[in-house]
Amino acid sequence: MIPSDRRTILEAEASWIASLVLFFATVYVTVKMDIPWMAFGISAISLYILPILSMRNPFRALPWEMTLLLAAPLLLHISEGSQTLMENVGWWRDVTSIAFAFSLTTIGFLLTVELHMYTPVRMNRPFAVFFVVMFTLAVSGFWQLGQWIDQLLYGSNLLPSNEVAMKNLLWTLIVGVPMAFVYDLYMRAMSKRRMESLGFIHLWEVYGRTRKG
Amino acid sequence: MGGVRTDQERLTLASRFMQAGMFAVVLGAFVTESYTWLPAAVVSLLVTETPAILRRNLKIVLPVELNFFIVLALFLHVIGGVYGFYDYISWWDHLTHAMSASLVAALGFVLVVSIDWYVDSIYLPRPFVAFFVIMFTMAVGVLWELMEWLIDELTGSFLQYSLEDSMLDMLFDSFAGFVVAAATTHYVGKHTTPGRLVESLQIGEARDRIKGIIENRKARKGQSD
Numbered sequence: 001m002i003p004s005d006r007r008t009i010l011e012a013e014a015s016w017i018a019s020l021v022l023f024f025a026t027v028y029v030t031v032k033m034d035i036p037w038m039a040f041g042i043s044a045i046s047l048y049i050l051p052i053l054s055m056r057n058p059f060r061a062l063p064w065e066m067t068l069l070l071a072a073p074l075l076l077h078i079s080e081g082s083q084t085l086m087e088n089v090g091w092w093r094d095v096t097s098i099a100f101a102f103s104l105t106t107i108g109f110l111l112t113v114e115l116h117m118y119t120p121v122r123m124n125r126p127f128a129v130f131f132v133v134m135f136t137l138a139v140s141g142f143w144q145l146g147q148w149i150d151q152l153l154y155g156s157n158l159l160p161s162n163e164v165a166m167k168n169l170l171w172t173l174i175v176g177v178p179m180a181f182v183y184d185l186y187m188r189a190m191s192k193r194r195m196e197s198l199g200f201i202h203l204w205e206v207y208g209r210t211r212k213g
Numbered sequence: 214m215g216g217v218r219t220d221q222e223r224l225t226l227a228s229r230f231m232q233a234g235m236f237a238v239v240l241g242a243f244v245t246e247s248y249t250w251l252p253a254a255v256v257s258l259l260v261t262e263t264p265a266i267l268r269r270n271l272k273i274v275l276p277v278e279l280n281f282f283i284v285l286a287l288f289l290h291v292i293g294g295v296y297g298f299y300d301y302i303s304w305w306d307h308l309t310h311a312m313s314a315s316l317v318a319a320l321g322f323v324l325v326v327s328i329d330w331y332v333d334s335i336y337l338p339r340p341f342v343a344f345f346v347i348m349f350t351m352a353v354g355v356l357w358e359l360m361e362w363l364i365d366e367l368t369g370s371f372l373q374y375s376l377e378d379s380m381l382d383m384l385f386d387s388f389a390g391f392v393v394a395a396a397t398t399h400y401v402g403k404h405t406t407p408g409r410l411v412e413s414l415q416i417g418e419a420r421d422r423i424k425g426i427i428e429n430r431k432a433r434k435g436q437s438d
Contacts, residue, residue, distance in 0.1 A: 115341070122336040127328065131345075138351035141358075141383050148380045162376040166362040169355050 003059055008197050012059045018067035019048055025074040036146040036158070037077055044070045044103070047110045051199060054118065060199055066106050073100040097168045101136070101175035104143075108135035108176075109183040117199060129180045136176035140169055224281040231288040232261055238295050250294045257287035271419040279319055286312040310382050314350055314389035321349035322397045323414065330411040331420070343398045347390040354386030 003009055026041030048067060051060040061067075076082045076096045085092040112128050112135075115121040123131060144165045147158040159165050235258050242251040261284045267273040290309050292298070298305040325345045329337040337345070358379050361372040373379050401407055411417075 119341075120336060120338055121341050122334065124332065124334040127332070127335055134348055134352040137355045138348040141351045141355040142387065145380060145383055145387065148376070159376065162362070162373060162379055165376060165379065166359065166373075169359050170362075173356075173359065 003197060005193075008059065008193075011064060011194075012061050014064035015061035015067050016058070018064045018071060019045075019061065022048065022067060022071040022074065025071060025078055028078055029074065034077075036143065036150055037074060039146070040103075040143075041074055044074075044107060047107065047114060050114055051117065055199065059197065062110065063194075063198065066110065069102050069106045071103075073103045093164065094167065094171065097171040098175055100143075100168070101140070101172045102179065104136045104139050104172060105132060105176050105179040105183070107139070108132040108180070111135065125184060129184055132180040132183065133177050136172055136180070137169075140172035140176075144168060221277045224277050228261070228281050228284040231284045232258065235261070235288060235291050238291055241295070250291060253294055254291045257291050261287055267419075271422055272415050273419045274413065274415050275323075276413070279323070282312075282316055282319065286316050306378075307381060307385050311385040311389050314354060314386040315393045317353045318346050318350040318390050318393035319397070321353075322346050322393065325349070326401075326407050327411050327414065327416050330407060331417060339398060339402070343394040346394040346397065347387070350390030350393070351383070351387055354383050357386075358382060 003012075022041065022044060026038070026045055029037040029041055048062055048070070051062065052058055073096065076099050082092070082096065086096065109132055112123065112132060116123070144159065148165070150156055151158050235254050238254040239251060239258065242248055242254065264275045264280045264283065267275070286309065289312060293302075293305050293309060322342070325337065325342055329335055329342070358373070361379070364370055365372050401410060405413075
């Protein structure tokens with residue numbers, strides 16, 4: 001089970017540490033009953049844990065850099081320092097929106113990867129890029145709705161104005177579109193060794209299942 | 214079979230009536246010299262003619278129901294504008310928004326089913342198609358709200374009233390996405406297969422025609438060089 005080369009082990013360890021950050025942040029928002037962020041944390045963790053569980057191999061952990069991107073907006077959300085900055089520094093809210101947009105694209109990309117790994121879904125490159133962009137925009141829309149509804153029900157102050165909501169959406173568009181292409185390049189640039197150790201081999205490859213199959 | 218045909222004929226007839234109504238709006242604009250809704254009516258009329266143009270030039274046949282829906286959505290929009298329903302009826306805006314969102318969802322469905330059918334390297338099972346329709350509708354809704362907001366910011370117009378307004382728009386977008394995803398999944402499972410649906414749209418023939426046109430152009434270019 002344990003990979004022979006040091007690098008794979010180091011990468012997996014970095015990924016586990018990043019996933020602990022994600023895990024404890026999710027526990028924190030769950031304890032606080034912060035429902036939109038709970039949903040976010042739990043879906044991110046599910047995407048993280050699925051390959052590990054299905055292969056029963058902890059070395060199938062997702063790349064650590066992606067795990068960190070997933071955890072970043074959660075950390076910014078729960079950090080008191082970030083809240084203070086948001087109130088006092090004009091552009092800090094944009095920083096949190098950008099972090100959130102990055103994590104959404106990452107979730108879209110991971111979803112695409114895992115759809116290929118565990119379901120008969122097959123996409124080609126252009127369709128996958130389109131899907132990631134579309135997914136990012138749509139989830140951001142649902143996210144604003146969720147925040148708004150949370151605000152109506154529990155009187156939180158997640159979405160103070162229309163401008164905030166629209167800026168969140170704008171950042172998703174600005175970050176999401178290029179990131180979908182970046183992830184395409186990332187997949188192409190990823191070394192074969194790493195691809196295999198992550199089990200990413202099936203992505204965007206066609207294995208027999210086509211329209212007549 | 215006969216019953217089905219009369220249903221389709223009835224829908225076509227209703228579409229014609231609504232197009233006539235929009236034409237009346239265009240005429241009315243000139244008679245009463247109030248041109249606020251003239252561009253919307255003209256554009257809507259042109260859009261309702263696109264299925265006919267597609268059929269004539271590319272032989273793509275949209276289902277009669279979809280065609281009817283396109284005309285209905287645009288008709289409600291134009292009529293609502295001319296008669297001031299947008300101002301006097303609080304839910305009119307939401308009604309037209311839900312209508313156009315379900316139209317987008319239906320077009321997204323046709324798009325994704327056709328892609329699945331005609332691109333060999335793509336395979337999309339039915340649950341994924343439903344998921345795609347929901348996501349597609351919401352993504353277009355988000356782009357729409359962004360467009361409204363940016364126009365407001367740049368020109369100082371007043372398309373978005375408030376946070377509540379834009380959020381309700383998006384809420385109706387997501388409802389429309391879910392409803393159409395459920396309806397199309399049911400329809401394709403019960404009344405037709407994806408294959409038959411796509412074949413009936415005749416997109417493959419259209420693709421061949423477009424290819425033919427491009428090849429003709431290339432050949433002509435080759436001759437003139």
